[in-house]
Amino acid sequence: MPNETATSPGGASRALETARTLANALWFPVLFAAGFMFCYLLPFHSPAPHDLPVAVQGEEAAAAVSVALEDASPGGFDVVPTDDPERVVLDRDAVAAYDPAHHELYVAGSLGAALEQTAVSTFTPVAAQDSSGLEVTDAAPSAPGDGMGMSLFYLVLTWTLTGYISVIMLAAHAPHLRRRAKVLTVAGFGAFTSVFCYTVADVIDAIPHDLSVIPIAFLLTQAVSWTCLGLAPFVTKWLPGVAMTVFVLLSMPSSGGAIPLPMVPEFFQNLHPVLPMGRAIDAIRAVLYFDGAGLWPAVAVLGGWLALGALLLAAATVRERSRRRAPGAHAGGAARAASEEADDAAGSGPGTDASPSLIGRVTDTSGRPVAGAVVSVVDHAGRHVAALESGTDGAYSGMGLPGDRLTLLASAPGHSPRVARVTLDHGGLVHLDFALYPDDAAVRAPESGVSEGFLPVSGRRVPLGRRVREMDGGGSA
Numbered sequence: 001m002p003n004e005t006a007t008s009p010g011g012a013s014r015a016l017e018t019a020r021t022l023a024n025a026l027w028f029p030v031l032f033a034a035g036f037m038f039c040y041l042l043p044f045h046s047p048a049p050h051d052l053p054v055a056v057q058g059e060e061a062a063a064a065v066s067v068a069l070e071d072a073s074p075g076g077f078d079v080v081p082t083d084d085p086e087r088v089v090l091d092r093d094a095v096a097a098y099d100p101a102h103h104e105l106y107v108a109g110s111l112g113a114a115l116e117q118t119a120v121s122t123f124t125p126v127a128a129q130d131s132s133g134l135e136v137t138d139a140a141p142s143a144p145g146d147g148m149g150m151s152l153f154y155l156v157l158t159w160t161l162t163g164y165i166s167v168i169m170l171a172a173h174a175p176h177l178r179r180r181a182k183v184l185t186v187a188g189f190g191a192f193t194s195v196f197c198y199t200v201a202d203v204i205d206a207i208p209h210d211l212s213v214i215p216i217a218f219l220l221t222q223a224v225s226w227t228c229l230g231l232a233p234f235v236t237k238w239l240p241g242v243a244m245t246v247f248v249l250l251s252m253p254s255s256g257g258a259i260p261l262p263m264v265p266e267f268f269q270n271l272h273p274v275l276p277m278g279r280a281i282d283a284i285r286a287v288l289y290f291d292g293a294g295l296w297p298a299v300a301v302l303g304g305w306l307a308l309g310a311l312l313l314a315a316a317t318v319r320e321r322s323r324r325r326a327p328g329a330h331a332g333g334a335a336r337a338a339s340e341e342a343d344d345a346a347g348s349g350p351g352t353d354a355s356p357s358l359i360g361r362v363t364d365t366s367g368r369p370v371a372g373a374v375v376s377v378v379d380h381a382g383r384h385v386a387a388l389e390s391g392t393d394g395a396y397s398g399m400g401l402p403g404d405r406l407t408l409l410a411s412a413p414g415h416s417p418r419v420a421r422v423t424l425d426h427g428g429l430v431h432l433d434f435a436l437y438p439d440d441a442a443v444r445a446p447e448s449g450v451s452e453g454f455l456p457v458s459g460r461r462v463p464l465g466r467r468v469r470e471m472d473g474g475g476s477a
Helices: 009-044 059-072 085-090 113-128 151-173 179-203 213-249 266-271 276-289 295-325 329-345
Strands: 052-057 077-082 096-099 104-107 135-138 357-364 374-378 384-389 395-399 405-411 418-423 429-431 434-436 454-457 460-463 467-469
Touching: 009 213, 052 059, 052 085, 052 113, 059 077, 059 113, 077 085, 085 096, 085 104, 096 113, 104 113, 151 179, 151 213, 151 276, 179 213, 179 295, 213 276, 213 295, 276 295, 357 374, 374 395, 384 395, 405 434, 418 434
Parallel strands: 052 077, 052 096, 104 135, 357 429, 357 434
Antiparallel strands: 096 104, 357 395, 374 384, 374 405, 405 418, 454 460
16 A cells, blocks of 8 residues: 555655755755865875976076976976075965075074975985985074974964854854844953963964964954954855865965965965965964065955954845835834845754744834834743843844744833744744733733733734744735
């Protein structure tokens, strides 16, 4: 006998809903898996030099070395002549420079052990052609506590990740905060992490002591945080994926921190000039090891990301205000406001659908809006979740509320409070209006504010928890 459940419309609907739920839950892990394969395993599994900039003292010697290196590693090195091998390394025009007269190789240990080892292994056979050993001079050594030359990479990675994660956690746990409050919060948190992480690294000698690192670190945290805050209303629930792709999956292999930049595929080399992680590493290396060489172009890129974040935040604010001023704002203003907050709070956690939302209006029994009313939200365990304040049109809205059975208490000066209970689920927009009785009214509402599971809504009795639109900012049904 055929399985009627599987072939029935109800069974197909349940299967589709299950597939949608799994897709919402697994898209972020799938992005991680694909991202790590293509952005980490692919460029790091067999690093080899690509146009590695090296210098050789003297034009004739440089030409001879260029031919030898091209035969040994086609396309691996870009050899240029120089009159001052040490200076060309300190100016960051080359990662290594060779003086054939003294068989001396100048390197910069602060660029990482991998790059130094590559340079040494490349020029050792060159020196051996003259039956001489290679003498290595470190023109820009790393800090005493940074044996592998990678401490700076881990510092910058921490500042980048915390800048992104702070925005995600604010969206998940403080969705009621206004945009300005979120900006101030990430600024304060960025200042803390900049000072804290620098202090730890300085104490353990992972980096040289130089306080100018702190403002660069702070600029990086704000560039990442502001961009994520500005993106949130536009990419909604996809924010974790977008931010992780830009600031982690693409930024780490193109940063030149984990693997030297000339030793990763050209695609990632081309990303380096525009992504904030790599430019922050460049800026901090400039002040710590290279007398400021290359500092300001790197700082300019970080400033550009901060400006992009500011523009996105301004655009989100303008869009929110225009929606509230649009015709029919009283009928659908609460829905539009909730839609805007949904955009701002979306992406509060990877792999989840848009957070549940609650909208409505608070009026008196004659239908006049009650401004400044407070709708307190309490979860099933009795914990206070949020306090939602109504605007001049009586509209209130809340995002990031738990998908749970909630108790709502609407109160306003001069009015009797009303209580309602509603169950929110993920991905829905629930509309609940409150009609408050004046304190001196002859007829008062029931103590609970709920009668037989119904709530007065604009003169009508509408079942509690009725979903009226699916996250598109519509009015009540």
